[in-house]
Amino acid sequence: MRAFGFQEHGGPEVLDYFDIDEPKVGPGEVKVKTEAVALNRLDIWVREGWPGLDLELPHTLGTDMAGVIEEVGRDVVGLERGDPVVVNPSLWCGFCRACERGEQSLCDSFAILGEHVPGTLTTSTVVPARNVLIRPGTLETVEAASVPLVFQTAWRMAGKANIRPGDVVVVPGAGGGVATAAIQIAKHLGAHVIATTSQEAKAKRAQELGADEVVFYTEEDWGKQVYELTAKEGVDVVLDTAGQDVWPQAQRFLRQGGRLVCCGATSGPEATLDLRYVFYRQLSFVGSTMANAQEFDEVMSLVFNGWLDPVVDETFGFEEAHDAFERLENGDGFGKIVIEMDA
Numbered sequence: 420m421r422a423f424g425f426q427e428h429g430g431p432e433v434l435d436y437f438d439i440d441e442p443k444v445g446p447g448e449v450k451v452k453t454e455a456v457a458l459n460r461l462d463i464w465v466r467e468g469w470p471g472l473d474l475e476l477p478h479t480l481g482t483d484m485a486g487v488i489e490e491v492g493r494d495v496v497g498l499e500r501g502d503p504v505v506v507n508p509s510l511w512c513g514f515c516r517a518c519e520r521g522e523q524s525l526c527d528s529f530a531i532l533g534e535h536v537p538g539t540l541t542t543s544t545v546v547p548a549r550n551v552l553i554r555p556g557t558l559e560t561v562e563a564a565s566v567p568l569v570f571q572t573a574w575r576m577a578g579k580a581n582i583r584p585g586d587v588v589v590v591p592g593a594g595g596g597v598a599t600a601a602i603q604i605a606k607h608l609g610a611h612v613i614a615t616t617s618q619e620a621k622a623k624r625a626q627e628l629g630a631d632e633v634v635f636y637t638e639e640d641w642g643k644q645v646y647e648l649t650a651k652e653g654v655d656v657v658l659d660t661a662g663q664d665v666w667p668q669a670q671r672f673l674r675q676g677g678r679l680v681c682c683g684a685t686s687g688p689e690a691t692l693d694l695r696y697v698f699y700r701q702l703s704f705v706g707s708t709m710a711n712a713q714e715f716d717e718v719m720s721l722v723f724n725g726w727l728d729p730v731v732d733e734t735f736g737f738e739e740a741h742d743a744f745e746r747l748e749n750g751d752g753f754g755k756i757v758i759e760m761d762a
């Protein structure tokens with residue numbers, strides 16, 4: 420099968436096509452024929468590599484996918500060849516302490532398709548049957564592929580932040596995939612949403628998704644602007660994907676009991692906190708990764724029923740994978756970049 424990824428870690432120049440063996444279906448597994456794959460910032464981190472990441476090379480990229488079941492393994496019930504599905508890219512063991520407690524993303528051997536194991540940017544992928552959901556016909560394939568990683572991540576973050584109706588929620592970096600989901604989820608939960616972004620066009624899109632107000636983080640005093648928008652009462656929750664540029668500002672504009680939940684560090688991995696703000700205002704700074712199986716089902720059902728909308732930036736064909744990754748790298752888009760296999 421033809422696949423797209425890299426044969427050695429490095430910059431965008433290492434991205435290429437190569438051939439891999441077709442995967443075999445084991446008991447409890449299904450083989451899904453790829454129709455569409457959404458890209459994630461994670462793909463760039465994996466391509467660059469980090470200390471301790473030990474991948475078998477060449478490595479196939481791709482985390483999110485929508486496709487059709489091609490083959491069903493032994494002991495699988497409720498799924499048939501030809502079923503249109505969307506795939507949960509989280510992989511867990513099912514029997515460690517975290518898994519037994521239903522906290523799959525805390526699993527001892529937690530992995531993500533395309534990050535720790537070969538990804539989905541190829542003809543077909545084998546996954547545990549528990550990782551697929553049959554998708555409704557109302558959802559286009561490209562839209563379906565754009566949903567799993569970012570919506571499950573944002574949903575778990577919103578849960579950890581314990582968002583209540585009337586809360587003021589800040590979502591930094593409104594064009595990013597998780598942020599587009601977070602804006603909608605915070606609105607759905609009854610919050611007043613302040614998004615931050617860098618461009619006028621993205622600000623407009625953020626408002627269409629439900630952001631009540633938008634602040635430009637390119638301005639030096641953006642944190643102060645956020646604070647002033649709350650009539651100086653402060654912010655209840657920050658759903659953060661940016662990290663370094665957000666934490667120092669957030670510790671100032673969070674109100675008593677404020678919560679920041681962070682799932683990424685696109686602006687850098689190191690942040691300094693003044694602990695006097697943290698203890699005196701009783702602030703929480705919490706990490707979050709992906710979601711547990713129940714959270715995944717919950718948020719997918721909100722998408723399937725039209726409460727939350729997939730946000731697709733641009734679609735590329737499989738032969739245009741280099742262009743798709745270039746757009747991802749530039750960060751100019753709003754929402755998800757999707758590769759359609761037969762486009």
Ligand SMILES: [Zn+2]
Binds near residue numbers: 512527
């Ligand atoms: Zn486990």
